[in-house]
Amino acid sequence: MTEVTDAAAVEEPRPERMTWRDRLGRAMGGDAWTIGLAVVFLAAFLFTLVLRPAYGLEALAIASLPIAFAAAGQAIVVISGGIDLSIGSVIALTNVISAVLLMNAPELSVPIVLLVLLIGALIGLVNGILVVISRVPDIVVTLSMLFVWAGAALLVLPTPGGDSVEWLGELIDGGFVIDLVPRALIVLLATVGIVWIPLRRSRLGLSLYAIGSNELAAFRSGVNVARTKAISYAIAGLFAALGGLALTASTGVGQPIPGPYLLLSVAAIVLGGVSLAGGRGGLLGPIIGIFILGLIRADLLFLGVDSAYSTVIQGLIMVVVVMLGAYLTLRRKAI
Amino acid sequence: MTADIVTARDRSAFAAARAVMRDQPLVPLFALLALLVVVLQVAQPGIVTASWASGTMRFAIPLAIIAACQTLTMLTGGIDLSVAVVASMTAYVMATLVSDVGWLGAALVALVPAAVVGLVNGIGVGVFRVHPLIMTISMSLVVSGAVNVYARANIAGGTRVPPEITWLGGQSLFGFLPTSLLLFVPLAALILFGLRRFGYGRLLYAVGDNEMAARLAGVRVSIVLVVLYVISGILAGTAGLLYAGVIGSATGRLVDPYLLPSVAAVVIGGTSIFGGRGGYAGTIVGALILTVLTTLLNVLGMPEATRQILFGLIILAVAAAYTRLTAGT
Numbered sequence: 001m002t003e004v005t006d007a008a009a010v011e012e013p014r015p016e017r018m019t020w021r022d023r024l025g026r027a028m029g030g031d032a033w034t035i036g037l038a039v040v041f042l043a044a045f046l047f048t049l050v051l052r053p054a055y056g057l058e059a060l061a062i063a064s065l066p067i068a069f070a071a072a073g074q075a076i077v078v079i080s081g082g083i084d085l086s087i088g089s090v091i092a093l094t095n096v097i098s099a100v101l102l103m104n105a106p107e108l109s110v111p112i113v114l115l116v117l118l119i120g121a122l123i124g125l126v127n128g129i130l131v132v133i134s135r136v137p138d139i140v141v142t143l144s145m146l147f148v149w150a151g152a153a154l155l156v157l158p159t160p161g162g163d164s165v166e167w168l169g170e171l172i173d174g175g176f177v178i179d180l181v182p183r184a185l186i187v188l189l190a191t192v193g194i195v196w197i198p199l200r201r202s203r204l205g206l207s208l209y210a211i212g213s214n215e216l217a218a219f220r221s222g223v224n225v226a227r228t229k230a231i232s233y234a235i236a237g238l239f240a241a242l243g244g245l246a247l248t249a250s251t252g253v254g255q256p257i258p259g260p261y262l263l264l265s266v267a268a269i270v271l272g273g274v275s276l277a278g279g280r281g282g283l284l285g286p287i288i289g290i291f292i293l294g295l296i297r298a299d300l301l302f303l304g305v306d307s308a309y310s311t312v313i314q315g316l317i318m319v320v321v322v323m324l325g326a327y328l329t330l331r332r333k334a335i
Numbered sequence: 336m337t338a339d340i341v342t343a344r345d346r347s348a349f350a351a352a353r354a355v356m357r358d359q360p361l362v363p364l365f366a367l368l369a370l371l372v373v374v375l376q377v378a379q380p381g382i383v384t385a386s387w388a389s390g391t392m393r394f395a396i397p398l399a400i401i402a403a404c405q406t407l408t409m410l411t412g413g414i415d416l417s418v419a420v421v422a423s424m425t426a427y428v429m430a431t432l433v434s435d436v437g438w439l440g441a442a443l444v445a446l447v448p449a450a451v452v453g454l455v456n457g458i459g460v461g462v463f464r465v466h467p468l469i470m471t472i473s474m475s476l477v478v479s480g481a482v483n484v485y486a487r488a489n490i491a492g493g494t495r496v497p498p499e500i501t502w503l504g505g506q507s508l509f510g511f512l513p514t515s516l517l518l519f520v521p522l523a524a525l526i527l528f529g530l531r532r533f534g535y536g537r538l539l540y541a542v543g544d545n546e547m548a549a550r551l552a553g554v555r556v557s558i559v560l561v562v563l564y565v566i567s568g569i570l571a572g573t574a575g576l577l578y579a580g581v582i583g584s585a586t587g588r589l590v591d592p593y594l595l596p597s598v599a600a601v602v603i604g605g606t607s608i609f610g611g612r613g614g615y616a617g618t619i620v621g622a623l624i625l626t627v628l629t630t631l632l633n634v635l636g637m638p639e640a641t642r643q644i645l646f647g648l649i650i651l652a653v654a655a656a657y658t659r660l661t662a663g664t
């Protein structure tokens with residue numbers, strides 16, 4: 001990743017003196033955005049504690065878990081230059097598959113969890129292969145597959161039902177060592193870390209950024225573009241399956257109608273500093289973005305604001321953030 | 336491997352098919368539509384009648400108008416994902432105002448917020464250069480929240496779809512021509528003619544084909560885009576009003592399920608999502624195809640789940656066939 005961004009930086013003519021706008025704009029692509037997000041998150045959390053001193057991170061972490069996995073999966077696809085509109089349906093499908101299997105064979109829960117993860121990755125791989133071989137734009141392919149996977153979820157389980165097992169719920173319920181650190185957060189960071197950190201340091205991770213940054217350049221540098229693209233969707237499918245399992249664990253049932261995960265995952269991408277043009281950003285930003293959105297919702301609730309208003313406010317915050325982000329990128333390009 | 340054993344004759348037939356697709360993209364679309372109608376008639380003999388055609392058109396017309404927003408924005412390489420919530424909002428606002436200001440006043444007033452949403456989208460996309468997908472998704476969040484707020488404030492007011500709107504959306508002339516054609520034919524003619532002949536219509540293609548070239552040729556791209564998204568908002572609102580007439584009632588989420596079909600109709604109709612290629616005629620046939628397809632899947636007695644799966648697979652298959660056959664040199 002560093003090689004790619006450095007190469008991009010060398011190509012740009014460097015201005016002799018940088019104004020604060022240039023610095024800010026330049027920092028958008030780097031870690032500064034994530035650090036800024038973390039600061040915003042801490043500020044929002046402190047504000048929440050002022051409003052409601054007893055507020056802990058636990059409820060936030062459990063509620064955000066499926067959406068955070070969706071955001072992580074979406075981020076990987078967007079970094080490699082695609083988009084996955086079907087991610088909400090895949091979460092619903094893996095959610096109902098796990099709930100049905102766990103109801104019928106609770107004693108086999110560990111193999112079932114592994115099987116569901118495998119199914120998620122295979123579903124993602126199907127999406128990716130279709131994008132590659134059909135040559136249809138990724139938006140259209142994943143839009144069509146959104147219907148297919150949503151239908152499949154309804155086939156598996158026409159009405160909400162199924163069951164979970166106890167250890168899954170306990171895995172995300174409560175604190176880790178001390179009560180201040182919620183287990184759900186540890187599970188999230190651990191699973192994302194196990195998948196993402198080795199991946200990003202590998203040749204494949206570099207290829208993901210490369211095809212997102214410039215597909216032709218990546219191809220000419222010897223990257224197998226088709227395979228890398230398909231794998232990016234497979235990893236997104238794996239994360240969607242984690243999201244589905246998290247949903248099973250936290251609600252204890254399978255719900256065949258997908259929640260608003262697509263919208264929220266794209267919102268998190270934007271907030272998290274991942275460029276929709278591809279090749280830029282990481283997974284931590286979008287995950288923090290999801291937590292910030294959750295905190296805002298909680299704050300507005302504690303302030304006694306009607307939930308209808310809070311959707312408007314969340315939307316307006318997104319509009320302002322995307323406009324600001326685009327404006328700063330524009331300034332950077334103009335120089 | 337298979338390519339090696341294809342005979343020259345086969346290849347020329349394929350090339351001819353490809354040439355037809357490229358020059359006359361509507362021909363295969365009409366063939367597909369006809370095929371679906373034939374299958375429908377076979378599946379349930381006697382279903383294809385004048386009143387069936389009338390009903391199909393009645394449902395296809397609001398979809399075709401919403402898909403017009405998608406067609407126009409996609410021609411510039413954009414997309415407008417706020418159309419469905421804007422349509423729902425317009426229908427709902429109209430239905431709450433009817434008792435106070437009459438049907439025409441309510442319809443016109445209800446189109447104002449639709450245009451404002453379009454304006455904000457346009458400023459975001461055209462001036463601030465936000466990616467259209469993200470801009471319009473964010474705005475749809477704002478709009479759906481705002482509709483809830485409005486509904487909360489209006490809880491005592493109630494809603495009513497006036498008979499004039501119901502007439503326009505849901506009645507027939509001479510027994511089989513849907514009345515909504517009175518609105519749709521001039522509108523579609525304007526879009527079809529405008530895209531070919533008006534300077535603005537050509538600008539949409541120019542911006543979508545090569546924005547930099549258009550800019551260097553003196554096109555004010557930002558103004559073109561702002562106007563485009565305002566038009567899109569107003570068209571979405573119009574579709575919402577018409578759909579309220581078809582259904583005969585209006586809620587804050589009435590048209591929301593039309594979002595993805597509106598994109599699908601455009602894609603089936605052969606407009607490129609990357610901009611610069613396509614047109615509205617294909618979209619109209621695409622909307623008809625989707626409506627007939629939905630009827631067919633219903634008639635075949637399939638459960639909702641299977642219908643959704645087939646719907647998705649067929650859209651993908653048509654899009655893939657199109658991409659293969661029309662792929663240029």
